[in-house]
Amino acid sequence: MSKIISGFSKLTKEEKINWLATNFFNNQPEIIRTIKQYWNVDEKLQQLHDDFIENTITNFYMPYGVAPNFVINGKEYVVPMVVEESSVVAAASLVAKFWSKRGGFHAEVVSTTKIGQVHFMYTGDKQQLQNYFEAKKVYLLEATKSITKNMEKRGGGILGIELKDRTESLKDYYQLHVAFETVDSMGANFINSCLETIAKEFRNDETEIIMSILSNYVPECLVRAEVSCKVEDLGGKNPQGFAEKFEQAVQIAEVETYRAVTHNKGIMNGIDAVVLATGNDFRAIEAGAHAYASKTGQYKSLSHCEVKNGMFRFWLEIPLALGTVGGLTSLHPMAKLSLDLLQNPNAKELMMIIAVTGLAQNYAALKALTTKGIQHGHMKMHLMNILNQLGANEAEKEEMICFFKDKTVSHSAVVEKYAEIKK
């Protein structure tokens, strides 16, 4: 029986689920129950969430946690984090507390320019195209006035338009390379609307517009976060030894791609959690960050460390194109609440908060890796997850934790041991 269907999107939610149940789940009633148990009891609220995307059948719960004790540029924050990976929030909280006693985090926005491009093909004379562009430039800006009016009131708009000859890379290929300031909005819709209007105005019989689209590569929308203290204030038995080993771990991520990718992945564990919690688009943030990590031609660490003259310094530079207005930020009640919790930051403040969370995550990972090893903390959480899955009670959990204190936690080992203590 073919499972190809026409008009699926026009079915009601119930009908969609029934079709899935018949065709993919052998009508198991528990499947339908699982899907529906995640519906909100408030129908109107559920409808709001259903309408965010297409063919919604239910909600996927992502845990919403909070990491207290962040001090950033002297101000105290509790950071909301949406993440499914255990130990991310715990690590952020621990590191936030640690640095709150050592002057906190310092952050600054380096730049906020975003880029969009009209990509086109042109086979004619280059000078003629240049002349056409120069003469047309004022009309390109003029054409976007109705779109840019409100953005300009808020201090943003189009910063400049350049014609770029890229024919050395690809036959007949040119661009209009447009720089934007979008203030507190992420600006995707604004930039794309401007670009499409510019393309329409620019088009003539000799140019073939291929596409008009913003770029998620935003090396000029950059934020820097830092912590520093005297090496001796790092604490522990041997702060100098710890600092040096930590620095070596960062240096390794600066020269070794296999390590750099995971190092940056750890940074993104923190970054994405806040990006998600505040209703921003993590795919855009991820693409921009990793491309930036590869900008020298070799994929490298986004963070850096220096131990010099008795001082420990650890910092991160990352491009973050974020919004605190528009998009999901005001539509998703929990995204809105996250911004409230962060005391309603503007986009620049949010850039700093998120960069700091990434740096904190990286500090936690490097500290764990260079001391106890990453599995120590991970495994405890992993064990708890497996025990929950097995339905262990509190007494059983305690016994299991005690047993695995000095042993390697694997799913099979836990299942085996649990069966033993249940006997």
Add this chain to the structure above:
Amino acid sequence: MSKIISGFSKLTKEEKINWLATNFFNNQPEIIRTIKQYWNVDEKLQQLHDDFIENTITNFYMPYGVAPNFVINGKEYVVPMVVEESSVVAAASLVAKFWSKRGGFHAEVVSTTKIGQVHFMYTGDKQQLQNYFEAKKVYLLEATKSITKNMEKRGGGILGIELKDRTESLKDYYQLHVAFETVDSMGANFINSCLETIAKEFRNDETEIIMSILSNYVPECLVRAEVSCKVEDLGGKNPQGFAEKFEQAVQIAEVETYRAVTHNKGIMNGIDAVVLATGNDFRAIEAGAHAYASKTGQYKSLSHCEVKNGMFRFWLEIPLALGTVGGLTSLHPMAKLSLDLLQNPNAKELMMIIAVTGLAQNYAALKALTTKGIQHGHMKMHLMNILNQLGANEAEKEEMICFFKDKTVSHSAVVEKYAEIKK
């Protein structure tokens, strides 16, 4: 008043929320209501979700949608997608349907090897280190036996260990570079446990272990997805023109980083949605994919296109380290249901399904960009979101959709027009 707190993680969920309400929300009752309205009425189910991470106060709803009509290697699938961005599921569904009538998608797993490393410093004689490693190698493998036993039963394990001299990049820096096969598990815990055990066994007075950790850079865990058909079968008024423009759009993403990043971001819109739905770790997938995109020294498109001899071919190669057992895949009821919906694929099948979803998303984006422009579809969804936010009824929605048919949708323009029709 300081908002720094000790022992926050030890508070109950209610206490945590009350502390936040007092310190960050001026005790607004609607804030507490918002947080609690997302709790599941089934306390036991809620507890399960609370325990995934730390300091959980509620659930963040991500829309769970489904894209029907995917045909992959002749088999029919409905693909579960967890994504907050509108039009992603709609685009995937449309493209799936389109290609289902043209032979469907074809996919193959190229390789499944994962890498982990023990990073260490050594200042002594290189030949001596090499001799030590050669003599030690068998003991390194021996030491991991208790961990690898079960993995070997399933056909996986450690594939090889190499000593790498990296002193040209960083003074005194060496690695044990270990290759793994983890079959149907993502394998992070397995790999890290093996590496830490290997490091412990390898350590001596002359080596300083810096860290032991898996890599999320997985260029040897690669999958390929493809569609192809006769150019004339692409349909539309001018299939040859469409195919050529489409090919040019892909070529642009192969030579221009600003475009490549967004091109790949679009691929990841599809990929991450399925990664999330199946309980996998999207930060790991993102890091691996974008680093792979930069492997030649220039960040490039992950997909490619060829129009030749009357045939259109469009394909994607992407590294994907996924699990269908372990981790969240079996703990999160909706992740488990997603795997059920996909007819319980093994990790290799899931690699293919996810790569195909990425390719479909990329096809949809390129088709929109090179024909109507990206804003056409986006804006309709964007308009609906704003109207929902404004609380518009069905009749008002229809009037507004009609009004904005040929106009640029911006938040302010919609608010203005809506106020007008409400008068």
